[in-house]
Amino acid sequence: MQNIMTDPLLLNKIKLPLSFVANNGQEDSRAHFSTSIKNRRIFFSSDRITLVELEPIEESFPEPDDFPAPINEPDEPRNGVALELSFTNANASLAPEGISQLPGHHHFYRGNDSTKWNNGVPHYKELRYPGVWDGVDLDLSGSKDGLKMNWVLDKPDRISTIRLHWAGADSLEIDSTGNLLVHHALGTLTDLAPIAYQEIEGERKPVDCVYRLYDSFDLGFELIGSYMEDLPLIIDPIIAYATYLGGSLTDGCSGIAVDTQGCVYAVGSTNSIDFPVTPGAFQTSNAGGSDVFITKFSSDGSSLIYSTYLGGSGSDTGNAISLDTQDCAYVTGATTSANYPITSGAFQTTAGGIFVSKLAANGESLVYSTFLGNAGSRALGIAVDFQGSAYVTGEGGIIPTTPGAFQTTPPSSVSSIGFITKFSDDGGSLIYSTYLGGSSSGHCNGIALDSYNYAYVIGMTGSTDFPVTPGAFQTTLIGTGAFVTKLSTDGSALVYSTFLSGSSYDDGRSIAVDNRGHALVTGRTTSIDFPVTANAFQITIGGGSDAYLTKLSPGGDSLIGSTYLGGSQHDDGYGITVDELGHVYVTGHTSSPNFPTTQNVLASVLIGAPDSFISILSSDLAHLLVSYYLGGSGGDTGSSIVLGPEGAVYTGGETSSANFPVTPGAYQTTLNGTRDAYITKTGFVLYRQASVEIEGWF
Incomplete structure (x- = not known):
């Protein structure tokens, strides 16, 4: 674990959604773009993505006002960890490109020397790494709740060329449901089991896909289902959380x-x-x-x-x-x-x-x-x-x-x-x-x-x-x-x-x-x-x-x-x-x-x-866009569903299942009583792939 000191930054007063900010000299020269998610900063270099996570500061309750106050990191050092996801044997001269420039700019002021200030720095809705390997592109997008990575293959057999290396992690693990767990000094980063599909005659057809660990810190993907050999393939991991809530008796x-x-x-x-x-x-x-x-x-x-x-x-x-x-x-x-x-x-x-x-x-x-x-x-x-x-x-x-x-x-x-x-x-x-x-x-x-x-x-x-x-x-x-x-x-x-x-x-x-x-x-x-x-x-x-x-x-x-x-x-x-x-x-x-x-x-x-079930239908109730079971081997009932920032979907209910699909790092990962409450949050990225009807939400 490292002690990492962060520079105070005076940011725009209006709170912006997650975006990818170009590096115009305000960051280390190796980073082409950067973004922030909660206690994490993410830097996008030519052949790797670096994630710096800091211990959270104590939660506070801001005064209600139309605009949040400027964000300033505390002066004291905080424990942190740096994780690097690098692309093994990637093509030379690889570099990320900003896609869909967003309105407005970021302004960075450090110290009193105005020659070192950076004004009018552009930011983008998406990033693209074209040709990471031959026939393999990486598209990145996100919201304030998480980062979405899409690997786009011009044909399925390119999957064997994808080789990723995690540096700075304590260990990698694939759990019983296929999720990738990146264990590190401050906790665990979780990517849900990958979802892969092909576009066939205007419809998205699923392809069974799993993570594959090559050694302690190297991984890729493996197709285990049937697919059309000559059509492009998209691999689409997602991030979410699910937790129990309860004591030793009955709770709902x-x-x-x-x-x-x-x-x-x-x-x-x-x-x-x-x-x-x-x-x-x-x-x-x-x-x-x-x-x-x-x-x-x-x-x-x-x-x-x-x-x-x-x-x-x-x-x-x-x-x-x-x-x-x-x-x-x-x-x-x-x-x-x-x-x-x-x-x-x-x-x-x-x-x-x-x-x-x-x-x-x-x-x-x-x-x-x-x-x-x-x-x-x-x-x-x-x-x-x-x-x-x-x-x-x-x-x-x-x-x-x-x-x-x-x-x-x-x-x-x-x-x-x-x-x-x-x-x-x-x-x-x-x-x-x-x-x-x-x-x-x-x-x-x-x-x-x-x-x-x-x-x-x-x-x-x-x-x-x-x-x-x-x-x-x-x-x-x-x-x-x-x-x-x-x-x-x-x-x-x-x-x-x-x-x-x-x-x-x-x-x-x-x-x-x-x-x-x-x-x-x-x-x-x-x-x-x-x-x-x-x-x-x-x-x-x-x-x-x-x-x-x-x-x-x-x-x-x-x-x-x-x-x-x-x-x-x-x-x-x-x-x-x-x-x-x-x-x-x-x-x-x-x-x-x-x-x-x-x-x-x-x-x-x-x-x-x-x-429990979670279903999403079109506005005329004529089409089922998303629908899946949620539960374990006991009884599960979803009682409430709401939408949050950036389209995240939250559900609550009760479960008697000891194997309800909770996520690592969630508040309570075991059933404590005969029946517990549960809370789930599913990132909007899960639904973006369901239908072109929802693609305009970002």
């Missing part, structure tokens, strides 16, 4: 959120008295049989920024989480604890079945915490607007309503009914609160907001007189069905409300809204006549129950797309989100060995029953 994650720095916040429930908590967190011990937990991970998934219990002496269940612009976490769920932590001035300080709590950004205190409703009520969804108002939905018993709200009294015939409640930003009062239901029991499961603060909810009802609006897509209920409702901004009226069901049993579990006001929903259906569209990816039910995905028009009067998603057994959609281009992301669980997957992206098979 029901919701996640992610901030602008790529830090995941997870909420769920734990029975473990040794659930991992952090010093100084709000509550560091379990107060009852089941407590809520809230955990914030570092952006690389290797450590906890904070982790706390939240609960009283009864049973407390965390069901949903959302963040405000200051990175305060808002959580909600159900409680039977009369001594659940409540703050003075909260809206309801007497015991009730629901809690709504706002945690400070550092996880050390409650900004506010309140009960809501009576015993037996529970909250299942939460969203927060830009003003810091929390919107909560679920099912009551008795929920306080506000004058002028859409539905201020529940039918006398029901024991449970949906509700939507909007809190003031200090949690001390209600802006609006309304029931939503008919004469049979029902509930709301999920809530989402659009940019105008209209609340959209999804749920399940057995009420034929559930409030639907004239002209809505489906105004008649046949069986027990899902519903989708858009509420006015003051909670006084329905903008639209529609059933979404067939003739059997259908449940609505999760909802998202895109930037054009389309509601995207998922859940479970057992109906062979569930409403699907003619061009849907899957127009018939696959088995006993399927997940479904549906996209409603902005007015709720028609379907833009609607599809089954499932195989021959039980499948269920639990979490949904949408990106700026309209691609739809869903997670849940499946027991079907023939669940629809895309083998050309990530080969996977059903291991347990059930396994």
Whole structure:
């Protein structure tokens, strides 16, 4: 290990995405380009790539402001390690080339001598090493979360010429799943098993490919599957993380959120008295049989920024989480604890079945915490607007309503009914609160907001007189069905409300809204006549129950797309989100060995029953872009999916699998109890290869 002193650099104040900066004299002359990723600096020379990693400095919480402060490295030396990836016997006069120059420039000022300042240094979106070996090019791109390397071969037999050497590493290892582990003094660098494919008649066909170790520090690639000998081949490694989270008993994650720095916040429930908590967190011990937990991970998934219990002496269940612009976490769920932590001035300080709590950004205190409703009520969804108002939905018993709200009294015939409640930003009062239901029991499961603060909810009802609006897509209920409702901004009226069901049993579990006001929903259906569209990816039910995905028009009067998603057994959609281009992301669980997957992206098979799944569909729900199983030999369920910076995909759920595919260097790599929560982050590079539809994202 070396002590490495870094020069302080005054960088542009606006935070830029990862790019490749040309060397105009500000770096060692051997480097043609450089870039930075977290605690790593990477230098691109003619025949090698050098990675310098420093021990991380202590995390801090910057003041919220429009632009981050200039970045300055500390003056003190820090332990570091330098790794070199060199190209053995590469062609002479090899040099990287910048591709796609980006707008703006970098400016470097060292010391007081202005003759040594470097102004207007260009930076590029991609790098290319042309002709590393005959017929072999290397393309590099990336985001702030990682570096993507594509080896492009003009024909497959060129693969034998690729020979890479790692200098500065302690050892190289290929794990049981084919990942390359580069062990070094500060930890482990992980590259997932390589993905190879060929372009054949406009489609990407997978080719089985593995890393091959030649000796202790030299490696290459080997093709082990069939391929077309005269067509080009692309090898595409990726980087991601996956971690357990839990103590020695039962733990599960029901919701996640992610901030602008790529830090995941997870909420769920734990029975473990040794659930991992952090010093100084709000509550560091379990107060009852089941407590809520809230955990914030570092952006690389290797450590906890904070982790706390939240609960009283009864049973407390965390069901949903959302963040405000200051990175305060808002959580909600159900409680039977009369001594659940409540703050003075909260809206309801007497015991009730629901809690709504706002945690400070550092996880050390409650900004506010309140009960809501009576015993037996529970909250299942939460969203927060830009003003810091929390919107909560679920099912009551008795929920306080506000004058002028859409539905201020529940039918006398029901024991449970949906509700939507909007809190003031200090949690001390209600802006609006309304029931939503008919004469049979029902509930709301999920809530989402659009940019105008209209609340959209999804749920399940057995009420034929559930409030639907004239002209809505489906105004008649046949069986027990899902519903989708858009509420006015003051909670006084329905903008639209529609059933979404067939003739059997259908449940609505999760909802998202895109930037054009389309509601995207998922859940479970057992109906062979569930409403699907003619061009849907899957127009018939696959088995006993399927997940479904549906996209409603902005007015709720028609379907833009609607599809089954499932195989021959039980499948269920639990979490949904949408990106700026309209691609739809869903997670849940499946027991079907023939669940629809895309083998050309990530080969996977059903291991347990059930396994989680992650799927991405086109904006019209007509094409499956990415789909794979995620799990081990136990039971695995994906409960929540969100997008983070640079398109990274995050999922949370629960697993009883001792062989869940966690990654080296992740915070928790072993199953601690009978069931643990899990968190995964998949770099966007995984999906860039799935379809040309997504290629414009960088």
